Amino acid sequence: MLFSAIKPMTVSPGREPFDDHDFIFEPKWDGVRILIHKQGSRIEAYTRSGRAVTHKFPELQDALGAIRTSSAILDCEGIVLRDGIPAFDDFMYRDRISQSVKIARAVHTHPVTFVAFDLLYTDREHLNEPLVDRKKRLSDSIDATPVLMPTLFVETHGKALFEMMKERQMEGIVAKRKGSTYVPGNRSSEWLKIKVVKSIHVEILGYKIDPFELVIGLNFRTVKHKPVGVVATGITTADKELFLTLAGPLCTVREGNTQWMEPRLCCRIDYLDRTxxxxxxxxxxxxxxxxxxAEDCVWPY
Incomplete structure (x- = not known):
């Protein structure tokens, strides 16, 4: 099991925050799933797809000393904090760069923290143990440092934690049944992600004709007018009629079911998730x- 790719257990979508004595609740960290393997003085990191990324994170050598057990497999979220809030794009920058000079610089400009929320192995596998037992082992197995720390969690009070995450502009919470075992590669119905609804201003790049949907876009540092999805829910008949009147002079080319247009119109949308x-x-x-x-519709870094 050590130093081999493991597909982590994943969460199912949840709807509303809830309170339940049979569950614990964790913050949903906005980063990338990383599994850390340690044995003696060796430490390695793998993504959820099994890609080895140890060389990208020199910080792992500092994490080595924070793991008390001689062997361990930790299920973590790799994050980069900006003003105390995880910045997904900052972590993706760390994952993207490969030149050693840039990596060494990024350790200081984009320092990574590995937030551990599960322990799969020490001197033996712990996959079939209840979650609460694995949490206790995790707490006993690592020292919290700026590079490696166990995640916060609370019992029972999911609604209060959700409101706290909402106030702090975090993604939401994850609810996990206390007795849940760990099944690699499984999307568990006993682990639920409950996300905070987010609002954003987007530009309209075109529309789908049948069924009717707006094609929405955003401006990024390196890419302008990038399509980022479609929206149909919430559009009334009056909204559609107004849009088609305004869009007429802006239409450019039609490709199949999509009518493209000059990016001149904007709208506000809510969204629950992003890839x-x-x-x-x-x-x-x-x-x-x-x-x-439209140029003011930018992705919030």
């Missing part, structure tokens, strides 16, 4: 922003 490539998911239309410039 690693910044595609916004579970979107809801909230209204046009007729006085906003």
């Amino acid at each position: 690693d490539m910044h595609q916004l998911e579970m979107t809801t239309f909230r209204g046009f922003l007729l006085d906003m410039r």
